[in-house]
Amino acid sequence: DAGVIQSPRHEVTEMGQEVTLRCKPISGHNSLFWYRQTMMRGLELLIYFNNNVPIDDSGMPEDRFSAKMPNASFSTLKIQPSEPRDSAVYFCASSLTPGQGNEKLFFGSGTQLSVL
């Protein structure tokens, strides 16, 4: 199994530009999560999809952030326009439907975003 695949690994952009982060979950997993990691706030859940449907987006910081999951094997997190305070590591994670011992998350390698 290839695991959760994220791209790009690094992204450097200028303030005001649009940024799109991509994620391919583990095949067969029907839950997908976007997290943001910063030194100050640690790991924060931004949004959670189940069966491609956004279930909880209460962690999305502002309207500048949006996420989609058009099919079971692909998700995007978009920031438009980007700001320097968006600089962080963004993780995608996936899991099976919770229950029957499926409570565990598998993370991708993250995207290091730097907004100048």
Add this chain to the structure above:
Amino acid sequence: AQTVTQSQPEMSVQEAETVTLSCTYDTSENNYYLFWYKQPPSRQMILVIRQEAYKQQNATENRFSVNFQKAAKSFSLKISDSQLGDTAMYFCAFMKPYNNNDMRFGAGTRLTVKP
């Protein structure tokens, strides 16, 4: 609300020795899951070990084992025969059943294994 506390921001250990990382949590739940994740310099979050609260037996994975004390709400990670590749941030995490979208993480412990 559930909280996870890691009181050791940084630790170090000599190669081949044993080290224990501490984690405490606060919950009123009786059944839940606890995790240790490793984040090496490569940045990926890697699941090291998982414990189900209703199981009294401590989980083990090769050189990694936990000391789960449910009454004390303590969940420490022991790394035996430390290797240079164990150098990483280690995060303790808590999750209630059926709540994959509510995993609570501690602040992390930075472990350095010295040659």
